[in-house]
Amino acid sequence: MTEPMLEVEDLRVTFRTGPRGTPLDVVRGVSFRLEQGQRLGLVGESGCGKSTTILTLMGLLPPNAEVSGAIRLDGVDILQGGERSMRPHRWTDIAMVFQGAMNAFNPTRTIGAQIAETMRGRGRANRKAAHARARALLGMVGIPPDRADRYPHELSGGMRQRAALAMALANEPRVLLADEPTTALDVMIQAQILELLERLTAELGLALVLVTHDLPLVVETCDRVAMMYAGRLVEIGPAATLFTAAAHPYTRMLFAATPSLDLDRRVTSLTGAPPRPDQELVGCDFAPRCDRAETICHVMSPRTTRVTEQHVAACHFADTGETHRLVPGVVR
Amino acid sequence: MKQSRYVLRRVWAALLTTYVAVTFNFLLLRLMPGDPTSRLARVPNGTEETRRALVRQFGLDQPLWRQYLDYLRELGHGNLGISYTNQQPVTSQLLEALRTTVPMVTLGTVTAIVLGLVFGVVAAWWRGHAVEKSSTFVSMFFYALPTQWLGLMLILVFSVMLGWLPSAGMHDPGLMAARDIGVPVSSTAVLRDTATHMLLPSMTLALVLFGEYTLVVRSALLETFGEDFVLTARAKGLRPRVVLIRHALRNALLPVVTLVALSIGFIAGGSILVETVFSWPGIGLLSYDAIQARDYPMIQGAFLVITISVVFCNLVADLLYARLDPRITT
Numbered sequence: 001m002t003e004p005m006l007e008v009e010d011l012r013v014t015f016r017t018g019p020r021g022t023p024l025d026v027v028r029g030v031s032f033r034l035e036q037g038q039r040l041g042l043v044g045e046s047g048c049g050k051s052t053t054i055l056t057l058m059g060l061l062p063p064n065a066e067v068s069g070a071i072r073l074d075g076v077d078i079l080q081g082g083e084r085s086m087r088p089h090r091w092t093d094i095a096m097v098f099q100g101a102m103n104a105f106n107p108t109r110t111i112g113a114q115i116a117e118t119m120r121g122r123g124r125a126n127r128k129a130a131h132a133r134a135r136a137l138l139g140m141v142g143i144p145p146d147r148a149d150r151y152p153h154e155l156s157g158g159m160r161q162r163a164a165l166a167m168a169l170a171n172e173p174r175v176l177l178a179d180e181p182t183t184a185l186d187v188m189i190q191a192q193i194l195e196l197l198e199r200l201t202a203e204l205g206l207a208l209v210l211v212t213h214d215l216p217l218v219v220e221t222c223d224r225v226a227m228m229y230a231g232r233l234v235e236i237g238p239a240a241t242l243f244t245a246a247a248h249p250y251t252r253m254l255f256a257a258t259p260s261l262d263l264d265r266r267v268t269s270l271t272g273a274p275p276r277p278d279q280e281l282v283g284c285d286f287a288p289r290c291d292r293a294e295t296i297c298h299v300m301s302p303r304t305t306r307v308t309e310q311h312v313a314a315c316h317f318a319d320t321g322e323t324h325r326l327v328p329g330v331v332r
Numbered sequence: 333m334k335q336s337r338y339v340l341r342r343v344w345a346a347l348l349t350t351y352v353a354v355t356f357n358f359l360l361l362r363l364m365p366g367d368p369t370s371r372l373a374r375v376p377n378g379t380e381e382t383r384r385a386l387v388r389q390f391g392l393d394q395p396l397w398r399q400y401l402d403y404l405r406e407l408g409h410g411n412l413g414i415s416y417t418n419q420q421p422v423t424s425q426l427l428e429a430l431r432t433t434v435p436m437v438t439l440g441t442v443t444a445i446v447l448g449l450v451f452g453v454v455a456a457w458w459r460g461h462a463v464e465k466s467s468t469f470v471s472m473f474f475y476a477l478p479t480q481w482l483g484l485m486l487i488l489v490f491s492v493m494l495g496w497l498p499s500a501g502m503h504d505p506g507l508m509a510a511r512d513i514g515v516p517v518s519s520t521a522v523l524r525d526t527a528t529h530m531l532l533p534s535m536t537l538a539l540v541l542f543g544e545y546t547l548v549v550r551s552a553l554l555e556t557f558g559e560d561f562v563l564t565a566r567a568k569g570l571r572p573r574v575v576l577i578r579h580a581l582r583n584a585l586l587p588v589v590t591l592v593a594l595s596i597g598f599i600a601g602g603s604i605l606v607e608t609v610f611s612w613p614g615i616g617l618l619s620y621d622a623i624q625a626r627d628y629p630m631i632q633g634a635f636l637v638i639t640i641s642v643v644f645c646n647l648v649a650d651l652l653y654a655r656l657d658p659r660i661t662t
Contacts (some may be wrong), residue, residue, distance in 0.1 A: 058567050063460075090569035106579050108657055117578075118568045151658040168569075180627075312563035 005207060006034040007093075009071035013061065015053050015277075024277040026052045028231035029069075036174065039201065039208040041218030041239065043254070044228035045274055050211045051099065054177050055227070057209075059086030060098055073074030091118050095173035099180045099211075102160040104167070105152035111138070111163050112148025118170045137166040141196060158189035165196065170202070175203065179211045194221060208300055215258050219243045224310070227251045230274050231287040247305075247313035249290045264269035284316070292317065335416045345437040347648040353639040358403055361628050362396065366635060368626040390628075396553070401631070410638070413629030417622075422633040425618065430600065430637065432502060433614030436530050437599045440537030440606075445592055447538060448545020455546065456553035457576070468546065477544025483536040483609035490532060502529045502645060533610040537603055541595070548591055552584040559583070584656055593649030595640035 013027035016262040027049045028066070031081050034040055042050050057071060059082075073081040073093055078085045100154040105114055116130035116138060135145035140160040143155075152160060163179065168176055178197065182190040198221055201208045210222055218225050219239045227250060235248040244267040253286050256268045272289040275281055284290070287297040296316055314320075346518075349372060376591040387393050391402065406413060447469070455467040474482070491499035504525050511517040519535045556562060557580055565579040583629065600615065607616040615634060622630035654660045 060563060060567055087569050090567060093567070096567050098560055098562060098564060104564040105581065106561040106565070107659055108582050109578075116571065117574075153659045162562075167564075 003072070004033040004075060005036050006077075007072040008032050008053075008057070009070040009072070011053065012067070013056055013057060013070065014066045015062075016064045016066065022278040026231055026277050030228070030231075030233050031069075032091055032226055033235060034207045034209065034232065035173065036207055037201070037205045038224065039210065039222040040224035040256070041098045041225040042209055042211045042228060043213060043215060043218055044226060045213065047226045047277075048229040051179055054096070054179050054209065054211055057094060057175075057177060059083060060091060063170050081294060091168075091173065092171045093173055094175045094177065095168040095171065095321045096177040096179065097161075097164050097168050097181045101158050102184065104164045105160060107152055107259070111149055111155065115148070115163070115167045115170055118167060123253075126298065130323055132168075133170070134163065137169055138163060140169070140200070141166045152322065156194065157185055159188070161193055162196065165193070166201070166312070168207070172190060172204070173206070175207045175209065177211070181210075181212075182214075182217075184211075215255060227254070231277065232285065232314065234286065235311075235313040237307070237313070241308070242313055247307045247318040248286075249292050250286050251313075252287075254292070282326075284314075313322070335654070338660070339651060340645055341571050342650045346643050350639060352644050354404075355400075355637060357632055357639070358400055358601050361631055362399075364484060364626070366626055367492050368628055369394065372407075407636075412633040413534070415622075415630045416627045417625045417630070422629045425569065426615070426633050426637055429615040429618045432601060432612065436502075436606075436612060436614065437536050437537060437603060439497070439530060440534040440603075441541065441595050441599055443534065443538035443547055444541035445595075447542035449549055449588075450548025451542065451546040453553060453576075453581070455550040456557065459554065459557075464524060468550065471543035471546035471626040473543075477540060479536065479540050479603070479605040480609050483533070486536055487609075497532050500530070502526055502641065520662040529625060533603075533606045533612050536609070537606050545588070546590065549584065549588055553580060556580045556584040576641075582656075586653065587654065589652055590649055592643045593612070594642070595651075597645035598638070600641035601638040 009162075011027055011030040012025070015024040015026055016170070017024060024249065030049070030053055042053065044050050052065075056065075056067055056079075062068065067079065069079065070077045073089060078089055094150055096291075106109060110130055110219045112134045115134035119130040119133060131148070135148050138148055143159055143166070147155060147163075152255070155163065158235070165181075181197065182193050185193065194217065197208070197210075200206070208222070210218065212218055212238075212314050219242075222239050224236060225242045226233050226330045227248060229250050235246065236240065237247070242251055242262075243255065246255065253268070255268050258272050260265050270289065275285055275288075281296040283300055284293070284302050285291040290297065300316070302314045302316045302318075304312050304314045306312050307318055320325045367387075370385050370391075391399060394402070403413075408424075412426070414424055415425065444515045451467045451471050455464045455471075458464045458467075479661065484496065487499045492496045503522070504524075507517060507521065508523055511522070562575060562580050565575045570579075601619075603614075604616040604620050608620070615637065619631060619634040621627075622634060
């Protein structure tokens with residue numbers, strides 16, 4: 001078997017907070033693979049380490065972060081060499097659309113110039129060609145190319161978001177990381193942006209990592225979903241499988257907490273809060289909030305179990321199947 | 333289109349500000365206790381008649397609105413009046429004082445701006461390192477020193493102990509005397525002489541001023557570093573220098589421009605403290621003496637110069653702002 005295009009193995013991120021502060025373990029062993037053209041949804045509550053994971057892939061963590069593990073592109077680790085091994089891949093292999101990407105543009109420079117500058121200084125394009133390509137890219141995301149000469153504040157929020165997407169595509173990356181690309185946009189624009197994101201990734205054969213806490217959106221957009229809880233991946237599997245037959249109680253409870261048009265189904269809420277990153281954890285991280293926790297859950301950390309070929313979950317009862325398939329209202 | 337409307341609005345505002353300031357200057361002086369004759373009257377042999385004669389001569393017996401209109405009319409003709417204390421035209425004295433003040437204060441201010449930029453950028457770039465701490469410490473240390481004390485210490489070190497630089501005035505009296513009695517003195521020698529006299533007062537000013545810039549530049553930069561577009565610029569794989577200059581500094585300098593414009597505006601005001609310590613015969617000393625003597629025309633003139641200079645520099649800053657930040661004009 002050939003090397004996976006992108007492989008993340010046992011990624012850990014710890015933030016040091018001053019000489020005497022407790023180190024914060026924000027990402028605690030994340031592993032996943034991504035092949036060309038695949039779409040992976042990364043889902044979890046606020047503060048579970050989604051954005052930190054993504055920023056680690058870009059090598060953009062603040063200096064007080066300690067990172068271990070491996071990030072392999074075509075089998076080559078780009079994490080070990082630090083900034084020096086990371087920078088050549090930024091925006092050429094892995095590009096990103098930021099959370100609140102509307103602020104991704106420098107207010108004092110034109111949109112076109114900022115898209116063009118990603119192509120220059122890499123021996124890829126001269127000034128003229130870069131600007132021409134910037135216009136073409138804008139056209140590709142449905143913005144009239146003459147807007148390239150406009151300043152960010154002259155474009156609407158949705159347009160800026162499209163422009164940010166155009167900018168991410170400038171160097172034909174293989175992986176696109178999108179960190180909640182539709183927050184702060186109204187529902188109509190959200191739908192447009194997502195449709196655009198889907199269409200472009202399909203057309204260009206891009207692999208996509210979509211970070212969000214919008215579950216229905218993930219099921220609709222992504223092939224696979226990775227559930228993150230307290231810095232760990234608790235379940236990865238095909239989107240449809242997680243929707244109908246989640247193996248981890250967290251996934252199931254999160255789906256049950258999603259409002260639905262189905263009147264028969266009651267929306268249940270997930271009580272409690274995730275553990276803080278400075279907390280000592282014994283047993284399963286989710287045990288205190290889990291409705292099925294048994295004694296073992298409070299003393300032993302669960303191993304990652306393979307449910308099916310494509311589906312793994314970190315739960316003591318993951319392979320006992322049946323119990324978790326009884327998602328009320330989802331499967332009848 | 334929008335651009336020209338913005339410019340017109342700014343210019344109009346500047347003119348209005350100047351007019352209001354001029355009126356305030358006029359009124360303020362006349363609201364102060366005492367009048368121009370209170371000191372003259374103490375002159376030996378000064379009688380009540382002399383005082384009354386002077387009041388009539390200066391036009392101070394006229395009603396206030398009359399004096400105000402006269403003042404505005406003469407101002408319109410570029411006439412700033414005659415000094416009450418030495419009977420010389422105010423304009424020529426002001427110009428003379430400006431000629432000595434402006435180079436000295438400019439050198440000091442520009443040095444302060446450059447030092448502040450360097451220290452501020454260094455402090456922000458090395459955030460959390462010892463470099464940041466020492467940079468801000470040095471800046472704050474000089475900022476906290478009283479101007480006159482620092483001036484005296486510099487005199488002590490560079491003039492008294494080391495003997496490198498002159499301590500007062502703007503010319504070597506010997507050199508001037510030699511020139512006056514006809515000894516040929518080259519103009520470069522005079523220039524070099526003035527420059528050495530200028531160095532200490534300028535540096536005093538630079539040292540006490542630059543801390544403010546350091547802090548403003550540092551905090552503005554740190555704020556900008558946190559912006560999404562700086563993170564994006566880094567994500568785009570741009571070189572750190574490009575991220576710093578093109579993306580962070582470009583935006584961080586917007587508030588600094590205002591500060592710079594303000595201080596350049598105040599250059600014409602001179603520095604009373606520095607000019608006193610170093611006996612620098614500039615506009616600071618001139619206005620100080622004029623206030624002591626209630627020399628209305630002279631104070632009005634000096635204040636007018638400062639007003640115009642500050643308002644003008646602010647106008648320039650506003651216009652510059654529009655060039656630097658495209659969001660302003662819309």
